[in-house]
Amino acid sequence: MSRAPRLLIGIMLLAVVLGGLFGLRYLQLQSQKAQMSQAPPPAKVEVVTATQQRWRSALTAIGGLRAVNGVRVANEIAGVVDAIEFESGQRVEAGDVLIHLDDETDRAALETRQAEAQLARQQFERFSDLIGQDAVSRAQFDEAQANAQAAQARVHEQEALLAKKTIRAPFAGVLGLRQVDLGQFIPVGTPIVEINMLDPIQVDFTLGERDLPRIAVGDPVQVRVAAYPDDVFEGTILAIESSVRPATRTIEVRARMANPDGRLRPGMFANVTAFRREQRDVVTVPRTAISYNTYGDFVFALREGENGTTVERVQVTTGAVRDGQVDVREGVEAGQRVVAAGLLRLRDGQSVEVVEGDAAETP
Helix, strand or coil, X not given: CCHHHHHHHHHHHHHHHHHHHHHHHHHHHHHHHHHHHCCCCCXXXXXXXXXXXXXXXXXXXXXXXXXXXXXXEECCCCEEEEEECCCCCCEECCCCEEEEECCHHHHHHHHHHHXXXXXHHHHHHHHHHHHCCCCCCHHHHHHHHHHHHHXXXXXXXXXXXXXXXXXXXXXXXXXXXXXXCCCCEECCCXXXXXXXXXXXXXXXXXXXXXXXXXXXXXXXEEEEECCEEEEXXXXXXXXXXXXXXXXXXXXXXXXXXXXXXXXXXXXXXXXEEEEEEEEEEEEEEEHHHCECCCCCEEEEEEEEECCEEEEEEEEXXXXXXXXXXXXXXXXXXCCCEEECCCHHHCCCCCEEEECCHHHCCCC
């Protein structure tokens, strides 16, 4: 066969192969277009209904816990620690002995003062018998009486000094960590141990001066602390500062709470909600139903139409958050259904299928 027919046959075969490839690609593109032209299946969503509730007016603030009574026990006179009568973290009652300081010298001094007082008293008694017989002058009698009284006063002084060598708990509470050791010489004012009364316990927080008319002694408060994020501690306002701080234009408020198990400790950071007695009607939805955005908060509300159920993005104005529920002040009405969660996977106008919570699609 000549060269020209072979070349022609090769070109024809190449054309057939290329035509087949282009045809296959065309069919694939047509299939993809058909698939894209079909509407996506409805997204499965869980739905909640906005409800109307009665909420108390509330103010939120931050504060700190403090003990009703809390001090660092220190010594009034210097001395050497002779005995330690407590353990760190121990619960004590008022008057319980904490430590003894060496008091041998002071006891000897007390015996001397008592002997002097006895001698002065005997001298005064003799002069009392003689004054009736005019055997001593009135001046001598008065001097003996003064000496007896002064001697007895020195005894009381030494007894008070000796008592200060025994350091006692000033009130009932829980001790902290021991700060002194046996045999240690401690100067005046050395911290020995911290003691705090834990039940009840107080929380101090501040509010702006404009909120002053909205609070009163006896109003209830709720306190949350980071150590127990799922727990809410109840209390009442105990006192309100009598003046506003000029630098910050804020006023300090103190509330008291029961703390029988001692879980709350002085110094804890606290989130405080103070409630007023009056109530107001609010429309609420779960916090997960709201998308918080820089350009405004929104929810996806359900709409029923000819093409089935769709969602509509609705701008809302939110208020306080309480127990996972958000006060929706504008945008949603009581009884309106909204998507409960997974808002990021939805778009405005999208078709949805309402299902139970466990069957809803995860984002």
